[in-house]
Amino acid sequence: MPRIEPLNDPYAPEVQASFDRVMRGAPPLALFRTLAVSERAWARFRAGSLLDKGPLSLREREIVIDRTSALNGCEYEWGVHVALFAEAAGLTPQEVAATAAGEVTADWSPAERALLAAVDGLHARSTLSQAEFEALRVHFDDEQMLEIILLCGFYRTVSYLANALDLPLEAGAARFPAAA
Structure with missing residues (x-):
């Protein structure tokens, strides 16, 4: 309830x-x-919504949102985004599962690994290390860098809302993968 x-x-x-x-x-x-x-x-x-056509590709945006939601333990938002956007974003089932499981494998492109590391850094420390920032800078311009940080903050807030309100999971939304 x-x-x-x-x-x-x-x-x-x-x-x-x-x-x-x-x-x-x-x-x-x-x-x-x-x-x-x-x-x-x-x-x-x-x-504050960031679901419009922004400076990131759909795939990049969804990697950031899925990872942020998963790190915050927000199955509600992670599941909604996976159900609505993962296929269109070209995320494989293994990549989707990895956003929740925490694996940063060689299957991700260098830009995607930089995105995942940035999300992890922002989640853990509320900032980016110099190495994380520089890894992003190789692949993303200023506008994209700001979008990445904004997405992390906005979806942390969304996670707070969904978790604190104890929202029931949406019908048809994805569920976190079972722990191995």
Whole structure:
């Protein structure tokens, strides 16, 4: 049971319109319905969203989001992103599992290994070491570097929300791989 009861259909017209913009016709996620309980929280959350066409490829963006969500123990957000974006991002089942398991294997490109190391560094220390920053710099420009850091921070916040609200996992969303 979520700790704050999400809104239920029918929604106020302005809330329905915002859900339609975000979900593109699909039913709104529990996270969105819960945040919409507070007009301010829902508006601020949408204002911070980074799901638009940004300076990273879909694959790069999803590696950052999946890894950040997994490191924060947020099966809710990890599962939603894996279900909605992993295939389109070209992530293999092994790569998806590795975002949750913590493996940084040789199967990742050098740029992807730099992304994963950056996410790990930001998660562990709230900063990047000089080596992590320089490894990113080889592959990403300033705009992309800022996007990577923003994605990590935003999805840490999303993880806090989903975990603290004890949101039930979405139907059809992926689940963390079983520990080996």
